Amino acid sequence: MTTAVDTARTHRRRTFRNRLHQFDLKGVPYLFVAPFFLLFAVFGLFPMGYTVYASLHEWSTRKPDQTFVGLDNYKFLLFEYERFPWSIVNTLGMFVLATIPQLIVALLVANALNKRLRAQLTWRMLVLAPIVTSVVAVGVVFARIWGQEYGMINGFLGLFGVDNINWQAERWSSWTAIASMVDWRWMGYNALIFLAAMQTIPKQLYEAAAIDGANSRQQFWNITVPQLKPVIIFTTFISTVGGMMLFVEPMMFSSGSFDGGSNGQFQTTSMVLIDLLRTYGNYGMSAAAGWLLFIVIVLLAGLNFLVVNRIQGNK
Amino acid sequence: MSTVLKPPAPAAAPTAPPSRKRPKRRGESGAHVLEPTALTRIGLIAVVVLSIFPLYWMIVIASRTTSAASKFPPVLIPGGNLGQNIERALTDPQANLLLGLQNSFIITGTVTLAVVLISTLAGFAFAKLRFKGSKLLMFGVMATMMVPLQHLGLVPLYLMMVKLDWLDTYQAAILPFLVNGFGIFLMRQYTLQSVPDEIIEAARIDGATTFKIWWRIVLPALRPGMVVLGLLTFMLNWNEFLWPFLVLSSETPTIQLAIRQISVGLYSTDLSMVFTGTLISIIPITILFLIFGRQIVSGIMEGSTKQ
Numbered sequence: 007m008t009t010a011v012d013t014a015r016t017h018r019r020r021t022f023r024n025r026l027h028q029f030d031l032k033g034v035p036y037l038f039v040a041p042f043f044l045l046f047a048v049f050g051l052f053p054m055g056y057t058v059y060a061s062l063h064e065w066s067t068r069k070p071d072q073t074f075v076g077l078d079n080y081k082f083l084l085f086e087y088e089r090f091p092w093s094i095v096n097t098l099g100m101f102v103l104a105t106i107p108q109l110i111v112a113l114l115v116a117n118a119l120n121k122r123l124r125a126q127l128t129w130r131m132l133v134l135a136p137i138v139t140s141v142v143a144v145g146v147v148f149a150r151i152w153g154q155e156y157g158m159i160n161g162f163l164g165l166f167g168v169d170n171i172n173w174q175a176e177r178w179s180s181w182t183a184i185a186s187m188v189d190w191r192w193m194g195y196n197a198l199i200f201l202a203a204m205q206t207i208p209k210q211l212y213e214a215a216a217i218d219g220a221n222s223r224q225q226f227w228n229i230t231v232p233q234l235k236p237v238i239i240f241t242t243f244i245s246t247v248g249g250m251m252l253f254v255e256p257m258m259f260s261s262g263s264f265d266g267g268s269n270g271q272f273q274t275t276s277m278v279l280i281d282l283l284r285t286y287g288n289y290g291m292s293a294a295a296g297w298l299l300f301i302v303i304v305l306l307a308g309l310n311f312l313v314v315n316r317i318q319g320n321k
Numbered sequence: 322m323s324t325v326l327k328p329p330a331p332a333a334a335p336t337a338p339p340s341r342k343r344p345k346r347r348g349e350s351g352a353h354v355l356e357p358t359a360l361t362r363i364g365l366i367a368v369v370v371l372s373i374f375p376l377y378w379m380i381v382i383a384s385r386t387t388s389a390a391s392k393f394p395p396v397l398i399p400g401g402n403l404g405q406n407i408e409r410a411l412t413d414p415q416a417n418l419l420l421g422l423q424n425s426f427i428i429t430g431t432v433t434l435a436v437v438l439i440s441t442l443a444g445f446a447f448a449k450l451r452f453k454g455s456k457l458l459m460f461g462v463m464a465t466m467m468v469p470l471q472h473l474g475l476v477p478l479y480l481m482m483v484k485l486d487w488l489d490t491y492q493a494a495i496l497p498f499l500v501n502g503f504g505i506f507l508m509r510q511y512t513l514q515s516v517p518d519e520i521i522e523a524a525r526i527d528g529a530t531t532f533k534i535w536w537r538i539v540l541p542a543l544r545p546g547m548v549v550l551g552l553l554t555f556m557l558n559w560n561e562f563l564w565p566f567l568v569l570s571s572e573t574p575t576i577q578l579a580i581r582q583i584s585v586g587l588y589s590t591d592l593s594m595v596f597t598g599t600l601i602s603i604i605p606i607t608i609l610f611l612i613f614g615r616q617i618v619s620g621i622m623e624g625s626t627k628q
Contacts, residue, residue: 118361140560
């Protein structure tokens with residue numbers, strides 16, 4: 007009798023243990039990934055969805071009632087508020103001006119770093135050094151370098167008899183100055199990413215090409231660049247996302263304000279978004295600007311994927 | 322000769338840091354392209370000069386007086402005012418630099434610790450644990466890396482902080498940045514590389530729970546990876562501007578907000594002050610960079626080839 011009870015008890019204890027063990031195998035993994043997804047739900051997914059709601063309503067500090075207005079906010083931004091479409095032009099312009107030279111230089115630098123150099127780590131760190139500065143710091147220093155009266159660039163151009171240029175005044179000039187800040191800070195980072203990819207290219211390819219009499223320039227264009235295709239696509243994508251959200255550099259270039267120069271000549275879309283939010287307190291409009299910016303990013307990411315694919319495919 | 326230069330396969334030993342570099346053997350190669358030409362060296366030196374110059378010039382101006390910033394040809398030799406300028410910048414009640422530094426350390430430090438913790442937990446789960454929907458969830462993590470969350474959800478996130486009455490609080494500046502898909506991605510890769518399945522199986526047979534396996538086996542093996550992730554996260558968040566700018570005010574600034582404040586406000590004409598403040602703001606990252614340069618370089622390189 008007693009033995010029967012004991013067996014039952016052991017059995018029960020065993021099933022309890024078993025269940026614990028089962029939970030440990032099947033349930034605990036979810037606990038491990040839960041913190042990320044909880045935080046993502048609260049601070050990522052919910053705000054993103056709520057942006058849709060806000061963008062469809064007239065909602066500002068002055069009119070807090072949240073009246074449904076359909077797509078009016080979008081229409082206003084696209085067709086009536088001239089600064090918005092211009093901000094997309096500006097952002098795209100600065101993006102192209104910054105990204106294309108940056109990626110080309112980064113490729114060349116990576117190629118140089120991939121050669122047999124002494125003190126490899128030191129070279130890599132020197133190229134990467136600008137990353138230690140914050141974007142705000144870059145803005146402070148470069149605003150001086152590109153200054154109209156005492157800036158170094160104008161001083162240098164003055165040696166060739168060029169009059170002082172007001173770099174903030176025009177689209178092309180302000181874009182150039184801002185692109186230089188982006189390039190300076192990120193070129194080394196991208197070069198290291200290209201370098202990492204270059205080191206995975208099988209050396210036999212180069213040896214075979216060398217036997218066939220290809221010189222190093224031909225090897226670079228015919229082996230290195232095509233082999234780097236996936237990384238170039240990836241880097242371009244990251245640069246697109248980063249470039250389309252450009253904010254701090256142009257803000258620091260216009261002395262900390264969001265208007266991007268007297269005529270908004272270097273006002274980016276992110277600056278319009280923040281301007282609508284902070285200066286005008288217009289939540290609905292700002293949310294709509296956020297969505298439009300997101301759509302532009304998605305379109306561009308698709309486009310540059312197609313373009314890079316096409317260029318590389320022809321090689 | 323033809324195969325020796327290939328990069329090594331990912332190390333399987335639990336203690337092997339994934340960043341370990343393979344020394345290049347001199348004189349061994351069929352590929353003469355790897356020898357740098359004079360042009361390569363000159364080009365590389367030019368790039369390095371351009372990379373370093375703005376940083377160096379920042380130090381020069383921070384060690385002189387304001388008028389030095391307006392000279393052409395530019396002043397290139399540091400002056401003797403650095404200590405005095407730093408003291409003036411740090412003690413100026415209006416500049417708020419000390420408070421900015423303190424806030425930045427608290428916010429960035431908390432974000433870094435939390436991101437590393439969350440990422441090692443989830444990275445281990447995605448790398449080694451079998452559970453339903455894990456592939457789909459990992460895809461979700463990757464998707465969050467692609468979407469500029471902080472911008473798209475900016476307005477509601479800001480309204481949320483207003484509603485919660487969290488403006489000017491640490492949690493407002495910290496919490497949104499704990500969502501870091503890249504960290505999970507990176508730690509998953511490190512776990513795959515440095516924790517062999519056999520060790521986990523053996524521990525399970527010995528009756529270790531999942532949590533114990535994570536604590537006793539995975540965490541020690543991931544230490545190099547955690548350092549890399551911690552460094553990258555710290556650097557990224559130390560430099561964050563937009564979100565703190567929205568939720569914090571000039572009375573509770575991060576160091577970045579304080580720098581913007583002095584460069585556009587009261588001190589916009591006092592350049593030695595502005596440059597000294599800017600210099601102070603990059604010192605913590607510079608120190609990390611000098612100490613952990615190897616890890617930062619390899620972290621960036623590793624993170625990219627694993628896509």
